[in-house]
Amino acid sequence: MGLREYVIRRSIYMFLLVVAVVCFNFFLFRLPTFLFGANPISLMLSDELRRNLTQDLLEQMYANFGLVMNPDIFDWIYMFWRYIVSMFTGNFGVSFLTKRPVMDSIVERLPNTLLLMGTSSMVSILLGIWTGVKVASNPGSKKDIGAVTVALFVYALPVFWLGMMLLMVFGYMLPLWTETTFGIRIGFPQFGTISYEIWEVARTSPFGALIVAGDVLHHLFLPMITLGIGGYGGYFLYMRNNLIDVMTEDYILTARAKGLDENQVLYKHGMKNAMLPMVTVIALTFGFLINGATLTETVFTWRGLGRFIFESLIALDFPVVQAIFMIIAITAILANFVADLLYGVLDPRIKYG
């Protein structure tokens, strides 16, 4: 079987997997309802509204949100069928929280998430690979032990704590100190993706777009560093261990015997081969980009999908979580598939069949 047959077979498997995930998600998100009778309508009712609530009004509210009061088995079957049809026709409905189409709410937040996750993933990956390669050439040395210790320590730190510490130091203490000492505030913003004060200037400036872009980068720095540093440990260990294995291979011995200098052996022969498994990991990382980073986004009030997912889960905003989880499932499955294909492209020894 060649590549074409492999692609066709994998495509069918992927489609079936997506269907299974979508079906599973219906029950997963409604678990609080099944177990505890939890109900999104409860959160939508202010105290004022409860005082004026009539049975008719309540039933109408349920109907407006596509829910059923006291559903029986047939109501559940009907809701499940409607859910499956909507998922596969792209009609994700209206968010209970924002009262707007789900896709509008997702599309608004997606760029922020991709920006944060993309840049922080790059930082993690590049930092991890760079440090991994640096120490793999001399395993067991003080440098290697030190690097492993630091990587594990940082990896084990709670990312929200790291974020809060960076925020306090670079978002509050540093600006305060520079203002007191030099009369100018140098530091990083404490919340959001852009500052109102910068935005107010930008909206009347011919260079508004550039100013806003710069401000976004300014706001991005701390959360990006938080996630980047907090996550590099995994890539470091993976790269280091792969490279140590590769450096024991015969062709490395041959390369040395041919008289190549150690840097050429390490980077041209060793690292290239050690990168092969990393490709899979990196592809999967980018496949899960739209997960967002709930804790970091909350600490920095970064308006991304991670925080939105969390808020929607708490509020039992089914339309939103259903849509996002379906998108995540599709991107993860696709990323895995792309990783498999890439592996075959990069390594001629890999055959499909």
Place this chain on the structure above:
Amino acid sequence: MNINRRNRLLAYTLVTAFVFMALSPALSSAQPVFTLVDLNVGPNAEKVVFKVIATEDNMILAMQSGAVDLHDSFIEPTTIPIFDADPSIEVSENILRNAYGHIVMNNAKSPMNWTAFRRAFAFAFDKTRVQSEVFQGLSQLHDSLVVYTNDLFTIEDDLPYHYYLPEVERGNQLLNDSGFGFDPVTGYRTDPNGNPIHIEVAYSPSSQAIAGGTAQIGVDALRALHVSAETNQEDFNTYSSNLDQHGDYDMIFYATIFYGKTLNYLVQRYGSEYADVPYQNPSNFRNETIDRILDDIQNARTYEEAFAACAEFQLEMQYLVPILITYENFYLQGYRTDRFKGHLVDRGRYLNSKWNLQRLINLDDSYGGTINLRIGQEPDTFNIFTSNSGYTSNIVSTMYSLLYDFGPDLDPYPVLAESYTEETHADNPNVPAGHHRFTFNVIQNATWSDGTPFTAEDVAFTFTYLQETLPLGNPSGASLADANLVAAYAPSPYQVVVEFGTESYWNFGVAAYNYIIPKHIFEPGGPVGYEGWNTWNPANNPEDPFVTLGPYKFNDFEAGEFYEVTIDPNWAYLPEDRFATPTTSTTPTGGPTEPVFDATLAIVAGAVGAAVVILVGGFVLLRQK
């Protein structure tokens, strides 16, 4: 000599008394007195920017750095020293909250269905511990189901006895006398039928200090009564569903917030007929005497009748204790004092109320400036009919107006109305028997934000709109249907008549406390109409009109980041010299000046760019090796 000394003493005394009388207004902490004109006059600031800051920690940092002047939530007592350390930040500690914390008991489940058990729990519960340990003194002991700030109806100070201090012996005696025995094996109590008792006091983990602390004090009280008990953290969805759907729970701690001083909600909250109705009567309470009293409250036609019924209700409930009030706390809120002054104590909506946002003025008494206010979440929608977010109401309350609004003392305060009369058949034979008619005289110089004059037709139409969209699912009209609105019309451009088919003391609130909407926008054939009541989504949908009538109007926003409202130059209550005298620029005075060119920004942008170049260049070089 003695006479001279006496005369001198007398003179000194008189002078001292005179000086004291002259100075005592300045020395006292009495709140500023506001008149009919005062509260509505404004706004003094140019803009209000509502900044979304998700976490309390970020909010504190933002307050400390001056990024915000006010915030929208109450802080825990442990945060006070952090704010106190900053000379530019004050913490309001004297606003008694129009809310209370309580432990709701499931009155349909044993042993909570026994009045003796509930009373024993109330006697054993130590409210002074809540005051000292949980709130560090910043709360008030309270028993009545009517909150203390509701000075129209509360009889807290006149209750014959209180549950403030723990009386464990008395509680145990009550249980002994009522047949609550002991399990010989466990040593814990059994109910009068011999069934073992175990009680879970649920609370939300989002407020470990307050909710967890109070729930633990409840468990301690139960254990002092030899009842097996424990706390149980439950997420908000779970316990609210238990309350709303009359689920299987024992006791749940949470807080209830009140608006204004109306009490006609008591029927749905404690009436027996609502004990099985979803979203009503969360404690599953049933009592015929209380039902009779609730009928009296509902049908009261005068304040005296309403007060008498409410007083009787509180007395009975003090005995029956369907829910145990655990505290009424002070609303702790931080605010910066280095840019604006004039902060007003508002018992309903606190320092972030619309009255404050109108009233705050620069320290040098000049107009202008931007008030930065933190909100904890982004608004859900600016559709006033579908929004159920307190964060949205923060913003919306600055842009829409009512005939009367809750003043800082929670009493009705005229906004769009100048005055009103109310008549029944007894006052005016032209009013049909059993009807209740209100005639409001509305202000004559108001204009909607699009320049359209405001008239009584807008008010009359508002009632029609709420009534007509109720069958379409608009919940805002439900109270009108309850009160049996029979007519709303404008006999003249500045007079509107609202008539109900029921006579009730509470009808004023039904008539007065509705956001008034522009007729030319919402009438059939208009941009929104009846069918668009729930799809209208201004600001988020640029095509939807956003016409308002308030001190501020919506200007611009960045979704999820900040929302900017600016002064509405058409506002009827602008100070006469508001635009006559030069105002300060929107750059705030006294605080940190935001540079147009940000050095840090330039450094970061350059560093990121350089890093990208280095990385790409490095990669290319490595490949070439």
